[in-house]
Each structure stands twice: as structure tokens, then as C-alpha cells.
Amino acid sequence: MAPMAQAPPPAVVHAEHGKKSAQSATRHWKIYTVRRGDTLSALAARYGTTVTALRDRNHSSDIKAGQHIAVPASSPTRSKAPATKPVPQRHRAAKTPTRRTSGYTVRSGDTLTSIALTHHTTVGAVMKANHLSDANLVRLGQELRVPTSAKVTSTKPARSAVRHAAKPAAHHTSYTVRAGDTLSSIALAHHTSLAALLKANHLSNANLVRTGQRLQVAGRATPKKATKKAPKHLTKKERTFAGWTYPEKVVESAISTRSYLAKRPAPSRAAVKSLIVSTAHRYGIDPRLALGIAWQESGWNQRAVSVCNAIGVMQVMPGTGTWAAGLARHRLNLLDARDNVTAGVVVLRYLTTHAGNLDEAIGGYYQGLGGIQAHGMLPDTKAYVRAVHAHMARF
Numbered sequence: 213m214a215p216m217a218q219a220p221p222p223a224v225v226h227a228e229h230g231k232k233s234a235q236s237a238t239r240h241w242k243i244y245t246v247r248r249g250d251t252l253s254a255l256a257a258r259y260g261t262t263v264t265a266l267r268d269r270n271h272s273s274d275i276k277a278g279q280h281i282a283v284p285a286s287s288p289t290r291s292k293a294p295a296t297k298p299v300p301q302r303h304r305a306a307k308t309p310t311r312r313t314s315g316y317t318v319r320s321g322d323t324l325t326s327i328a329l330t331h332h333t334t335v336g337a338v339m340k341a342n343h344l345s346d347a348n349l350v351r352l353g354q355e356l357r358v359p360t361s362a363k364v365t366s367t368k369p370a371r372s373a374v375r376h377a378a379k380p381a382a383h384h385t386s387y388t389v390r391a392g393d394t395l396s397s398i399a400l401a402h403h404t405s406l407a408a409l410l411k412a413n414h415l416s417n418a419n420l421v422r423t424g425q426r427l428q429v430a431g432r433a434t435p436k437k438a439t440k441k442a443p444k445h446l447t448k449k450e451r452t453f454a455g456w457t458y459p460e461k462v463v464e465s466a467i468s469t470r471s472y473l474a475k476r477p478a479p480s481r482a483a484v485k486s487l488i489v490s491t492a493h494r495y496g497i498d499p500r501l502a503l504g505i506a507w508q509e510s511g512w513n514q515r516a517v518s519v520c521n522a523i524g525v526m527q528v529m530p531g532t533g534t535w536a537a538g539l540a541r542h543r544l545n546l547l548d549a550r551d552n553v554t555a556g557v558v559v560l561r562y563l564t565t566h567a568g569n570l571d572e573a574i575g576g577y578y579q580g581l582g583g584i585q586a587h588g589m590l591p592d593t594k595a596y597v598r599a600v601h602a603h604m605a606r607f
Contacts, residue, residue, distance in 0.1 A: 240284070240285040241282040241283065241284060242283060242284075242285040243281070243282060243283075244281055244282070244283040245278065245279070245280055246275045246276060246277055246278060246281060247277060247345065248566075248585070249277075249345075249346040249582050249585070250275060250277070250345055250346065251346075251535070251538075251562075252273070252275060253535050253538045254339075254345050254346055255281075255283060257339060257340075258339065258340075258344075258345050259283045259284045261284050263538050266281070266282075266283065269281075269282050270282055273541070312359070313341055313357040313358060313360065314331075314357070314360055315355060315356070315357065315358075316331070316355075316356045316357075316358045317353060317355055318350055318351060318352055318353060318354040318355075318356060322350065323350065323531070324338055324339070324344075324350055324531070325462075325530070325531035326462045327356065327358065328358075329397075329459065329461050329462060329465075330459045330461060330462075331358045331359075331360060332360070333358060333360065334391055335531060337359045338356065338358060338359065341356075341357045341358065341359050342357055350582075350583075351583065351586060351587060385402075385428070385429050386426055386427070386428060387402070387426070387428075387429045388424065388426050389421055389423055389425040389426075389427060391423050393421065393423075394421065394465070394530065395418050395419075395421055396464075396465040396469060397461070397465065398421075399468060400464055400468060402429045404429060404430050405468070405471065405472070406418060406468050406469070406472045407471075407472050407475060408430045409427070409429065409430065412427075412428045412430040413427050413428055416545075417543070417545045417547075417548075418469075418472065418545065418547050419533060419543075419544065419545050419546055419547070445460065446460050446463055446464070450463065450519075451519065456520070458519055458520045462520055463519055463520075463521075465521045465530075466517050466518065466519055466520065466521035469517050469521060469523060469547070470515075470517040473514070473523075473524075473547060474515060476515075476547070478513070478514040478515050479514060481511075481513075484506070484512040484514065484525055484549065484553070485503065485512060487549065487553050488502050488503050488512070488553055488557075489502075491550075491553045491557045492557055495557050495558060495561050496561065497557060497560050497561050497564060499607075500604040500607045501564075501570075501600075501604060502553075502556070502557055502560060503603070503604070503607040504600040504601070504602075504603035504604035505526070505556065505560065505574070505577055505600055506556065507603045507607075508596065508599050508600050508603055509522075509525070509526060509527035509556075510524065510525050510526070510527055512525055513525065514549040514552065523546045523547065523552065524546055524547070524552035525549060525552050525553050526552055526553055526555060526556025526559075527556075528546055528555045528556055528559070530546065532555070533546045533555050535559075536554075536555035536556075536558050537555070539559070539561070539562060540558045559577065560573070560577065563576045563577060566581060567581060571597050572584055572585075574597045574600050574601075575589050575593045575594070575596065575597050578592075578593050578596045578597075579596075
């Protein structure tokens with residue numbers, strides 16, 4: 213699966229809003245030397261600006277290690293106007309400036325997305341707290357500072373309202389999207405389904421949700437006896453895949469996504485193969501590589517969803533989908549087969565450009581290029597590379 217850049221699920225594939233505000237907040241620029249693994253998305257998040265602003269300033273959308281580019285001169289750790297920051301993963305309007313952090317040790321299978329989701333924060337906030345420039349580079353045993361909010365999370369008042377309501381809850385309630393929310397997490401918090409949430413708000417793209425957006429949530433009244441029952445927790449076996457154990461919230465999101473895709477029409481394998489080939493040609497990569505990766509990941513099945521919420525034909529995680537949208541320069545809906553294939557292919561194009569060789573690029577799709585360059589290939593990554601080569605020989 214593609215663990216490249218783990219932005220918080222939904223998988224919010226966003227337009228870069230607030231461009232004018234970001235430009236006014238970064239009037240002075242300085243020269244930055246691009247490091248190996250840097251991307252415009254990561255640098256934009258680090259320096260509190262947008263990919264569009266960096267691209268326009270430097271008259272280029274492609275960067276490489278050693279290149280000198282202009283970035284905002286203001287310190288990336290300061291924020292003069294947090295309400296106008298264009299990065300949707302950051303909290304917009306924290307009227308109480310007090311922010312606390314707690315220590316966390318990276319475990320097997322962790323990503324920045326899963327860590328942020330588990331601690332009710334965002335990938336951008338975790339990167340800022342730890343001065344990280346590459347969202348893909350996280351290693352076992354690494355000590356991180358994870359921001360926590362003094363505010364009560366959105367799920368508590370929702371449950372409390374159900375628990376103490378004298379009358380059954382209304383069929384629809386209004387909810388304002390907060391930083392880090394995804395449609396899947398909102399649906400889970402309000403005891404409804406992703407499909408019901410999409411229908412209630414006339415949405416067709418499950419990845420597109422923005423901070424501050426008001427949604428109609430189709431909730432159902434919960435009997436008093438049901439509220440007294442202990443919540444059902446997933447077992448470790450249910451949360452484990454290929455030797456890795458994932459946080460319960462990540463697995464719950466995967467279950468919700470899988471249920472949604474099971475009810476939607478999916479293209480045949482022949483149609484998927486044709487789509488992969490045409491997309492690979494459009495982005496200038498070897499079609500056999502894309503076909504081999506896709507077969508290894510899903511068997512060309514758009515309904516496939518892994519335990520860690522890797523989605524569709526190319527098994528792209530929601531955070532990676534957000535990053536891939538920046539590479540593709542348009543919004544991507546991972547629940548749509550065409551957009552899903554596009555996300556995987558543009559990630560492959562990035563890997564083949566930045567990896568030292570083809571094996572490293574293939575392994576990077578599975579393990580993450582940053583992890584391979586820092587620690588080498590894991591045994592299961594080597595097996596993955598051999599399998600993809602075997603598939604490529606057949607296509």
C-alpha cells in the first residue's frame with residue numbers, strides 16, 4: 213500500500229483556499245536549500261503557506277534535492293494570524309492559545325496520520341510540534357511530541373446529548389467541521405453511516421470536506437439501555453494485518469469505507485487494466501510497473517479496503533491521497549476508480565524520480581521511501597518487490 217504522506221483521513225483532498233491571506237502573512241521571503249525527501253506540500257505546511265504560493269514564487273512545480281527556492285522568511289513555528297492559515301489540517305480559531313503536548317513513542321505500523329487521528333489532532337500539528345519536513349519519515353521507537361487540545365472533542369458532546377436527551381433526537385442535526393475531521397470520523401461519532409452522511413448533504417465526493425463547513429448529520433435516537441452498554445472494542449486480531457497492528461479508529465474508518473464501497477458499482481478488471489495503462493501513459497511511467505503494483509495491492513479491485521484504510525485499486529491511504537492531489541494538481545476522490553488510479557500513478561512517478569533505482573521505488577510504495585533510505589528494506593518489503601517484478605513480467 214502507499215504509506216507516503218499521511219494526512220488525516222478523510223482523506224480531505226482540498227483546494228488551496230485562503231491564498232490571499234497566506235500571501236499577506238508571508239510578505240518577506242528567504243532562500244531555502246531543498247533536502248532529499250522534501251515536497252512542496254511539506255514545505256508549504258512547514259512555512260505556513262500554500263503549494264500555489266510556492267509554485268508561483270519559484271515559477272516551478274517540481275523541486276529536487278540541492279535546489280535553491282524561495283520560502284516565507286517568517287519563522288515556521290510562529291503564527292501571526294492562525295485563522296487565515298490556508299492549511300486545512302491546522303486548527304483555525306483557537307481562542308484559547310494554550311496548547312499542551314504529550315510524549316508518544318512510535319510503534320510498529322504507526323504513521324503520522326494514525327498517530328494524529330488517535331490523539332485527536334492533525335498531521336500538520338504533529339509535524340510542527342516536532343519540526344518535521346517530511347510526513348513520510350517516521351521510525352520505530354522515535355519519540356514525538358503530540359499536541360493535545362484543552363477543548364472537549366466533538367464526539368463527547370454528541371454522545372452526551374444522546375445520553376441525556378429527554379426526547380428522541382431530531383432526524384437531522386447541524387455539525388460544523390473541525391480541523392482533522394473526515395466524513396468517516398463524523399459518521400462514526402454520530403452513530404450513522406458514511407452513505408447516509410453523503411446523502412443528507414447531497415455530496416458525491418467522500419474525500420471533500422473543509423474546516424468550517426456546516427453539515428446535516430442524519431442521526432438516530434439511541435435507546436437508554438443501549439447507552440449503558442460498554443462500547444464494542446475491536447480485538448487485536450481484527451486490528452492486525454500483515455503483522456502490523458493499527459489503532460482502533462483507523463480500523464473503524466476502514467470498516468466504514470469498505471461498507472460504503474460494497475454498495476457502489478465497481479469497474480471490471482478489464483476496465484481497470486485499461487484505465488491503469490492509459491493513466492500511466494498520461495503521466496509518463498511504465499504501464500507494466502503500475503499494473504504490477506496495482507495487482508499486488510488489490511488484484512485490480514476498486515472495492516478493496518485494507519485494515520489500515522488503504523483504499524481501492526492502488527490501495528492509497530487517505531493522507532497519501534491528499535498529498536497525491538497536490539502532485540496531480542487537482543482534487544482526487546479515492547472512492548472513484550479513475551481518481552484512485554491517478555493517485556497511485558502520480559505517487560509512482562514521484563518514487564521513480566526520487567528513488568535510487570527501480571527496486572527502491574517499488575519498495576517505497578510499500579514501506580515508504582523515507583523509511584527505506586533511512587533504515588533499508590524490511591524483509592516483507594523485499595518479498596513485495598520480488599512479487600511486483602513477477603507481475604510485471606506477466607503484463
